[in-house]
Amino acid sequence: MKITRRSAAFGGISLLTGAAMSRSALAQHGSFLGIGEGLEDFWLATDAYIFGYPLVTMEMTRRVITNVAAPEGTRAPMGQLIKLRQYPNASFRDVTAPNADTLYTTAFFDVSQEPWVFSTPDMQGRYFLMPMLDGWTTVFQAPGKRTTGTGAQTYAITGPGWNGKLPDGVKEYKSPTNIVWLLGRIYCTGTPEDYAAVHKLQDECKLTPLSAYGKPYTPPPGKVDPSIDMKTAVREQVNRMDAVSYFTLLSQLMKTNPPSTADAPQLAKFARIGIVPGQDFDPSKLKADFLKRVPEVAVDRIMLQFKINKAIKDENGWAFTTKTGIYGTDYLMRALVTAIGLGANRPQDAVYPTSKVDADGGKYNGANKYVMRFPKGHLPPVEGFWSLTMYDSQYFFVNNPLNRYSISPRQDLQTNPDGSTDLYIQKDSPGKDKESNWLPAPPGDFILMLRMYWPTETDPSIINGTWTIPAAKKVS
Secondary structure: OOOOHHHOOOOOOOHHHHOOHHHHHHHHHHHHHHHOOOOOHHHHHHHHHHHHHHHHHHHHHHHHHHHOOOOOOOOOOOOOOOEEOOOOOOOOOOOOOOOOOOEEEEEEEEEEOEEEEEEEOOOOOEEOOEEEEEEEOEEEEEHHHHOOOOOOOOEEEOOOOOOOOOOOOOEEEOOOOOEEEEEEEOOOOHHHHHHHHHHHHHHHOOOHHHHHHHOOOOOOOOOOOOOOOOOOOOHHHHHOOOOOHHHHHHEEEEEOOOHHHHHHHHHHHHHOOOOOOOOOHHHHHOOOOHOHHHHHHHHHHHOOOOHHHOOOEEEEEEEEEOOOOOOOOHHHHHHHHHHHHOOOOOOOOOOOOOEEEEOOOOOOOOOOOEEEEOOOOOOOEEEEEEEEEEOOOOOOOOOOOOOEEEEHHHOOOOOOOOOOEEEEOOOOOOOOOHHEEEOOOOOEEEEEEEEEEEEEOOOOOOOOOOOOOOOOOOOO
């Protein structure tokens, strides 16, 4: 979403951060926006749009991902596991910012009628993470090597209103909403042997409704809705919805995916504009003359968080936040993460700094060469793994002679005599003796992402911000 000069200036920081403004000041801003009367309701409507952005986006994502008759590629019907078998290559365009470190095992399912039982095999010490997200994008449980170990495990994911008895050995995870997104990851080195090992683990993961647990189970075919847009990116589909359609869908979704009790004060305000949990949206409560502006201004407010939210750190050209996975009442941050990183983990599981500029503030470009130097003892302090991924300007992998899309210790990185580690970020090979440390770049602009899974618990420097990411310095 491009931030226009007009949208960046319309309310000043005071409107975007919630500071009170006088009625006369609000009127002036309303005149500037061409809204006229009802400006207070207009801002309330943009608040409601931001509040509901995660739930609407999750639903639209669910529709696209599950709109198939049987599992195929990155899609599968409701209640069936998607098992990605290999890392995508440079031709992959289904989602932005793919990774080349873990193979996904994911599913959408609905716990409104009965619980679903998910089991994982003995991972034999291998890193894995099986976060479960509710409809509001909150990671309500995160089983995996960090939290539950790598032995065989079985969980029953129950709905917000379910009460009952579970079979012995099955641990209950209660979802706050009926929509649940399992977004599992299993670490893989990408060699043929390791692919085969992870495929075996994926095939031993099972997802069944509770009524079929312990019995032979064949999932029914999925229902395909030809009216669903399967080509346009989900974020674009959401952002182009008109306000009435958006609030109508949001109100429908809140009937089965209730907001948290902490949201009550905010929801009480939304009743004034026709948005009440458990009820249909009443568009008569909102003035038609400003409805068309609500989505545009609300999305700009979300994206402006890059500029004004103090929880987003920007050091040495690297921008990141550790306020992911659990958001409380920080609705703007929740909406921002939904827009740019749907499915983000809790920071204890992963942090994803991103960089578009070098040490001097210049945009990365393949016409130049860069070096990222980690001093001795200063590699990312993680217990899972870390990697540096190369993307083109659109967040897709870059074609290169090594078919290498990320670099990490699994490349047997070479160290300098002083114990430091240099990563060579450039289009052409730095020489055979340095290729183990080479991250190939495209000819044009590019973006870097540093993935850090399971920041070391005895060294909280990643999460508290005291560990500094080295800048990538231009050397030619």
